[in-house]
Amino acid sequence: MDTTFLKKLITTSLGRKSLMAVTGLLLGAFMLIHLGENLLLLKGETAYNGWVEFLLSNPVTPLLEFGLLLLFVVHITAGVWVRVEDFLNSPRGYEARRWQGGRTIGSATMLYTAAAILVYLLYHMLTFRFVDHSMGFYQMVTGAFRSPVFTSIYVAGSAALALHLSHGMQSAFQTLGLNHPKYTPLIKAGGWLVALAMLGFALISLYFLFNMDLKAAEAGFQVIIIR
Amino acid sequence: MKQNKQFNVTVRVWRQAGPGEPGKMVSYKVGDISPDMSFLEMLDVLNDDLLKKGEEPIAVESDCREGICGCCGLVINGDVHGPDEHSTVCQLHMRRFKDGDVITVEPWRSKSFPAIKDLVVDRSALDRIMQAGGFVSVNAGAAPDANSVPVDRDRAEAAMDAAACIGCGACVAACPNGAAMLFTGAKISQLALLPQGAPERAARALNMVEAMDREGFGNCTNEYECEAVCPKEIKVSNIARMNREFLLANLFSKR
Ligand code: HEM
Ligand code: SF4
Ligand code: FES
Numbered sequence: 001m002d003t004t005f006l007k008k009l010i011t012t013s014l015g016r017k018s019l020m021a022v023t024g025l026l027l028g029a030f031m032l033i034h035l036g037e038n039l040l041l042l043k044g045e046t047a048y049n050g051w052v053e054f055l056l057s058n059p060v061t062p063l064l065e066f067g068l069l070l071l072f073v074v075h076i077t078a079g080v081w082v083r084v085e086d087f088l089n090s091p092r093g094y095e096a097r098r099w100q101g102g103r104t105i106g107s108a109t110m111l112y113t114a115a116a117i118l119v120y121l122l123y124h125m126l127t128f129r130f131v132d133h134s135m136g137f138y139q140m141v142t143g144a145f146r147s148p149v150f151t152s153i154y155v156a157g158s159a160a161l162a163l164h165l166s167h168g169m170q171s172a173f174q175t176l177g178l179n180h181p182k183y184t185p186l187i188k189a190g191g192w193l194v195a196l197a198m199l200g201f202a203l204i205s206l207y208f209l210f211n212m213d214l215k216a217a218e219a220g221f222q223v224i225i226i227r
Numbered sequence: 228m229k230q231n232k233q234f235n236v237t238v239r240v241w242r243q244a245g246p247g248e249p250g251k252m253v254s255y256k257v258g259d260i261s262p263d264m265s266f267l268e269m270l271d272v273l274n275d276d277l278l279k280k281g282e283e284p285i286a287v288e289s290d291c292r293e294g295i296c297g298c299c300g301l302v303i304n305g306d307v308h309g310p311d312e313h314s315t316v317c318q319l320h321m322r323r324f325k326d327g328d329v330i331t332v333e334p335w336r337s338k339s340f341p342a343i344k345d346l347v348v349d350r351s352a353l354d355r356i357m358q359a360g361g362f363v364s365v366n367a368g369a370a371p372d373a374n375s376v377p378v379d380r381d382r383a384e385a386a387m388d389a390a391a392c393i394g395c396g397a398c399v400a401a402c403p404n405g406a407a408m409l410f411t412g413a414k415i416s417q418l419a420l421l422p423q424g425a426p427e428r429a430a431r432a433l434n435m436v437e438a439m440d441r442e443g444f445g446n447c448t449n450e451y452e453c454e455a456v457c458p459k460e461i462k463v464s465n466i467a468r469m470n471r472e473f474l475l476a477n478l479f480s481k482r
Contacts, residue, residue: 005477013446014436014473082446086404089445091336095252096237096305100401102451108403170292171449177471179464 007074013085016078021172023075025088028169028194030068031161035200042207045138052137076118106195113164120157145208158202165195233259234326238273240285241333242345250342252331262322267292267299269321270332286345287358292317294458297395301346302333307401307456315395315458335400339407339443350396352442353410357394360431361414363423376422386420389413396466398453398461401438404445409453411439412465419472429480432472 009015040048055061091097099108106113127144135143144150168189173179178187235258243250257273264272267289274284290298303309309319322403324330332346340348372405378386398409415435418424424431447466454463476482 004482008433008477012436012473013440013444014470015477017446018470018474056439086406086445086448089405089443090403091338091400091405093336094302094305094333096331096333097302098305099403100396100452101392102401102453102455102457103403107448107450139456168447174449174463174467175447175470177467179467181464184464186420 013082016082017175019074020078020082021175023071023078024168025172026071027075028165030071032194032197035197038201038204041138041141041204045136047094048138048141049136067196072121076114079114090204103214104167106165108164109163110167116157116160117164120153120160123153123157142208145205146211148209151205151209155202158198158200161201162195162198165198166192169194233261233351234324236260236269236324236327236448237320237329238270239329239331240346242285242477243342245344246342250345252333256330260321261360262320264321265292265317266301266303266319266321267317286343288347289317291333294318294420295393297393297458300335300348300395300397300400301349302331302335302400304331307397308395308458309473313371313456313458313460315393318458335396337402337405337444338404340396340399350394352444353394353396353407355412355413355442356407356435356438360427360434361418363418378421382420386417389416389420389461389465392417392457392461393459395458397456397458399444400431401456402445402447403450403452407439407442407444408447408449408454408466408469409457409461409463411435412467412469413461415469415472416465419468428472429476430482432469432476433480436469436473 009019022081027169038050127150131140133140145154170184170188173187173191174186236257237254237256239254240253241250242253255273255277257269257276260269260272267287270287277284287301288298290296292299294315294317297315301316303316303319308314308316310323311319332371334342334346334348335350337348339352341351343349378395392410392413394410396410397405399405399407402408415432416429419428449463449466451463454461
């Protein structure tokens with residue numbers, strides 16, 4: 001069996017970049033699904049806990065979880081590898097050097113946002129995944145969000161994720177060779193939408209921090225409109 | 228006319244005696260500059276002065292002086308190829324500067340372009356990428372009739388756009404990662420788009436990308452700084468095409 005083509009995914013620059021891009025896109029898709037799951041928190045305890053029970057009782061879940069872990073490991077390994085090489089190759093010693101308008105805040109901060117997301121991810125795992133769940137999932141999550149420190153970390157983490165994806169989403173398509181005047185504007189707009197959606201995680205935690213009541217807010221809104 | 232008044236500038240130039248030698252920035256005053264001079268002519272005047280004084284002239288590369296050979300790569304005041312957009316240094320004119328300006332002039336400082344002397348660097352890494360597959364192997368014989376190989380007009384245009392690359396290396400100099408993907412993307416694209424390039428298409432993509440890696444160029448993270456400086460306005464869609472060519476060749480070719 002000839003496995004050269006598989007080796008090339010690791011031994012060549014474009015191979016490593018495409019591993020990073022594919023895993024990045026899949027992680028992005030997962031994050032959208034995860035946001036959907038979290039929106040159930042707003043629906044209430046029964047809806048949220050019902051979904052979590054379903055996941056936990058499902059034999060496929062551990063497999064999916066392992067797949068997710070694999071995505072993170074490959075993404076982080078390929079991404080950090082690419083970036084370390086780039087750091088070693090980056091031009092040095094310029095007395096004066098100006099960027100000419102190609103870079104964005106998102107692209108220039110990829111490594112920093114990556115580190116922030118990693119911290120956010122580990123914190124998330126330590127506080128929600130590897131803990132005692134006996135109080136019930138809804139109680140655990142909404143209770144945690146009532147802490148300003150906890151929610152601040154969530155807000156910062158989501159912002160980092162949004163910035164990472166503001167460059168990352170369209171970048172991944174370019175890496176995989178998909179760039180055409182017909183659809184690249186759509187990809188760029190879509191990438192921004194996904195990036196902005198990540199702020200949803202921050203909004204959900206803020207919602208519980210301030211103990212907002214959707215029904216009351218809705219009623220208040222209607223009063224304003226009617227007046 | 229005020230425009231034609233002669234003026235003086237100070238240039239701060241990178242001086243380095245040879246490969247591996249320590250270098251430093253040295254300031255020179257250059258007087259009686261006409262706004263119509265090109266930047267290279269201004270350096271010629273400075274070098275004349277240095278020769279008259281018995282000093283070593285500044286080594287700087289140029290050839291065509293009409294923006295088509297790609298020799299004259301310099302970083303001027305932090306801008307790759309100087310302050311004009313999509314231009315070469317030989318096409319930059321002193322009217323872009325004013326009396327009393329201090330102008331910083333540096334060579335390309337990329338790891339894969341080792342220093343030779345002063346402002347001259349060794350860009351042969353780009354040649355070695357070309358040697359790995361940037362050509363078509365044709366049997367010698369009578370030239371075929373021009374219209375015997377039909378080419379779609381849009382493809383011909385796209386191939387011509389890619390073929391405009393002059394191999395100056397500005398994309399490498401501009402890249403935060405020191406990557407040569409715009410150059411390699413253009414060189415792979417110009418042949419991938421045409422029927423004449425088809426027989427060697429897969430091998431070309433694989434070989435040229437691997438040659439690029441061997442030369443130690445960085446990895447593209449799609450910063451698009453290259454596209455912003457390229458004097459020939461090569462588009463990053465050529466990088467996407469290279470990625471596509473490489474990934475498809477890796478999956479579907481026999482090699
Ligand atoms: C849910 C979390 C994450 C998502 C959705 C995500 C998504 C992406 C995407 C789409 C890209 C662009 C790929 C390309 O340019 O082809 C990317 C790049 C990258 N990611 Fe992530 N990522 C996530 C988490 C992380 C983490 C935790 C790290 C590392 C600790 C990381 C490190 C990187 C690096 C180093 C790059 C390359 C930077 C660059 O191209 O400039 N990512 N990511
Ligand atoms: S792609 Fe543009 S910047 Fe790069 S070598 Fe070719 S002409 Fe120069
Ligand atoms: S000298 Fe030929 S491009 Fe400037």
